[in-house]
Amino acid sequence: MQTVQVQAADMRFTPSRIEVPAGTRLIIEITNTDPQLVHDLVFANGIAGTRLAPGESETIDVGVIEADLEGWCSIVGHRQMGMTMQIVATGASVAPAPAATDGADGDHSDHSDHDLGAMPGMDAEPGPGFTPYKAELDPLPASDGPVTREITLTARDEELEVAPGITQTLWTYNGTAPGPVLHGRVGDRFVVTLENKASMGHSIDFHAGSLAPDEPMRTIAPGESLTYTFTATRAGIWMYHCSTMPMTAHIANGMYGAVVIEPDDLPAVDRSYVLVQGEYYLGDHDGGEVDMDKIAARNPDLVTFNGYANQYDHAPLPAVVGEQVRVWVLDAGIDRSTSFHVVGGQFDTVWAEGAYLLDHSADTGAQTLGLQPAQGGFVELIFPEAGHYPFVSHFMIDAERGAHGLFDVSK
Ligand SMILES: [Cu+2]
Incomplete structure (x- = not known):
């Protein structure tokens, strides 16, 4: 021995x-x-x-x-x-055992995967537990000055449906992927408690605040917690995400979300939505976890708005003819850029990464909002008549992988 x-x-x-x-x-x-x-x-x-x-x-x-x-x-x-x-x-006289394969870490690229077909989720209905991620962004209540906003984010494992009939064990903030949308104004202070009730180490990184990452962005073990305080000094739709190694896996398996910080002079609109684009690299069985080989091959199975393939085809987002509608978009990646487009719509306003490209123009327009991973912005448009207006990433392969939804516009 x-x-x-x-x-x-x-x-x-x-x-x-x-x-x-x-x-x-x-x-x-x-x-x-x-x-x-x-x-x-x-x-x-x-x-x-x-x-x-x-x-x-x-x-x-x-x-x-x-x-x-x-x-x-x-x-x-x-x-x-x-x-x-x-x-x-x-001194061994026998050859190495052939069983050099693993069964424990999601490394299964030689197996066949889910038969997703050309357009996952388009030909099936979500399961009975389907609850659409809330895309509506409620208006902020009026305030006299900067506000302190306290929130607890709990990292925990959660088996969730990510497309009709496909579940994954995601690593989440508060049980959803993406995590909750944080919302405030320039000057607001955010006091975030991160508690780890998951099965491995996790962390959080808020792009919405500027600070030394050493302490607040550290990885904490299961059972631990930390407090992360930042002041939102600049407007934007900012990404937050787990920054524990390997970040590809932690973000792709659900640990990302958006912080919307409104500029002081942001005009009121009739309706606001938030869409966060993300990707899934499915494990080889239902309830599995992210597949590292697919990440290395840069080959996502699903690309989603707010964490579920074709989510808002199953639960369309309402709007009314003539309303000014604002859509905040964040590209959480990890790997795909987005080219956000509304079929049948034209944007009169485009704001990206802190600046207007187009500001309520009467006679010019834009057809897409292009964003690299971890970039964000918003568009505004008015729907001219009742109907069903799809919204997509105009990287069409991604629209067909699930980055597709519908505005249901009524009179
Ligand atoms: Cu993590």
Whole structure:
């Protein structure tokens, strides 16, 4: 028998290579010495440790080592970032075990996935639990001056439907993806409590405030909380997101949202909506988690407004002929830009990243609002007659992946 002490921290196991005479039983005493992140250690022979919070330890009986064996951390993304372990059987006469595949970290690109068809969600109805994400942005009550706004965001795992018949275990702020829309004016102070009730480390980064990221944006372990205070000194529709590694996985698996900070001179309108564009890279089974190989291939299965494919085709957004309608749009990415367009509509106003491109023009117009990941803005338009006006990302592949909805305009 051979016993080896292993530490897990900073996306590495130390040691990451262990030599064992073939035929020896290997015992690993592992300690998670990472200051922030949850880790585990699993092996290709099926032996799996449990998830360890920072500071926790356990003993894993890996069994008798007859051939080389690979191990890794099964927290999504950690294996790809380098958390692997090689067990080398010295003096072994047998070839390495063929079972070098994993079953624990969403790394399944060789399996066939959901048969999504050409237009996911267009040919099916949402499940009975379908509740559309609220796109309406309620007007702010009048105030004499800057306001302090307190909110608690709870990071938690939630199995949610993301398109008709397709569920994923998302990592969420307050149980939805995107998380809640925060709304205020220039000068408002936001006091955000982030509490982690999920199964791994998470964090938050608000683009709406300017500050040193060191403390407020730190990753906290399950069971911990932090307070993040910022003052919104500039108007915009700002992204917030988890900034725990790998950020691709944490954002794509649901940890993003919008903060709308209205400029002081923003004209009142009849109706305001908020649409946040995001992406899903589906795991290989219902209730699965984000697929890192699809992220690396930059190949999302679904592109959505407010976290559900074709959501507002199933629950159209109302408007009335002649109203001035404002639509705030944020492109949360992680990878796709957007070209926001309303079929049959023309924008008389376009505001993007802090400036008007077009300001209530009488005789010029715009057809799209183009945004890169983490950019935002708003458009305004008046619907000329009753009907059904689709809105899309005019990157048509994304409209067909679910970035599509409807305004239902009545007289
Ligand atoms: Cu996270």
